[in-house]
Amino acid sequence: DTGVSQDPRHKITKRGQNVTFRCDPISEHNRLYWYRQTLGQGPEFLTYFQNEAQLEKSRLLSDRFSAERPKGSFSTLEIQRTEQGDSAMYLCASSALPGQGTYEQYFGPGTRLTVT
Amino acid sequence: AQKVTQAQTEISVVEKEDVTLDCVYETRDTTYYLFWYKQPPSGELVFLIRRNSFDEQNEISGRYSWNFQKSTSSFNFTITASQVVDSAVYFCALSVAGANSKLTFGKGITLSVRP
Numbered sequence: 539d540t541g542v543s544q545d546p547r548h549k550i551t552k553r554g555q556n557v558t559f560r561c562d563p564i565s566e567h568n569r570l571y572w573y574r575q576t577l578g579q580g581p582e583f584l585t586y587f588q589n590e591a592q593l594e595k596s597r598l599l600s601d602r603f604s605a606e607r608p609k610g611s612f613s614t615l616e617i618q619r620t621e622q623g624d625s626a627m628y629l630c631a632s633s634a635l636p637g638q639g640t641y642e643q644y645f646g647p648g649t650r651l652t653v654t
Numbered sequence: 655a656q657k658v659t660q661a662q663t664e665i666s667v668v669e670k671e672d673v674t675l676d677c678v679y680e681t682r683d684t685t686y687y688l689f690w691y692k693q694p695p696s697g698e699l700v701f702l703i704r705r706n707s708f709d710e711q712n713e714i715s716g717r718y719s720w721n722f723q724k725s726t727s728s729f730n731f732t733i734t735a736s737q738v739v740d741s742a743v744y745f746c747a748l749s750v751a752g753a754n755s756k757l758t759f760g761k762g763i764t765l766s767v768r769p
Contacts, residue, residue, distance in 0.1 A: 569755070579762075580760050580761050588754075593754055594756070641687065641704060642704050643755075645700075645701075648697055648698070
């Protein structure tokens with residue numbers, strides 16, 4: 539029984555570069571979430587997928603951010619033209635649909651992004 | 655809009671002491687869910703408990719217990735006989751029933767348990 543996995547675990551990039559992160563949810567989970575966590579803060583919601591459909595995006599998700607979940611399996615989060623303010627931990631979580639199992643969101647280990 | 659307040663930022667206790675972590679929430683929805691997560695130094699958020707708004711019964715799981723009081727909009731977490739392995743950041747979170755069930759987190763409480 540594998541949990542949520544994320545790759546890479548750490549990413550250092552120069553300002554202006556593009557980066558892409560991957561999340562593999564728990565296999566039977568239909569829902570997938572992305573959150574961002576900065577130092578000393580709780581995670582903040584970025585976006586949500588149910589199967590392959592992206593159903594909500596936070597206003598935190600600027601035009602430089604895009605997320606996909608092709609075929610309703612793994613998901614990718616891309617940041618274009620990175621800025622120093624993008625430095626944070628990016629967390630992925632998955633959960634079952636209500637009535638199809640436990641309701642809780644299970645989190646991956648996160649990808650720590652440092653923009654220099 | 656939902657809001658979670660964890661007024662305590664850092665707590666330090668000596669091993670075997672009891673410690674209570676406070677959580678106050680705000681929501682206009684009548685159906686909602688409250689959660690506690692633990693984030694150890696490794697960084698991965700670990701689910702501890704979920705409580706729905708219709709169930710005010712307190713819960714105990716080993717050394718952990720939770721006190722949910724709708725009258726004060728609080729969902730406090732007590733660790734009895736703390737251990738060094740309890741050292742972590744603890745987050746309280748809220749989601750409302752609906753299409754996406756996204757979590758709104760508090761800022762977290764850093765608990766340090768000294769031997």
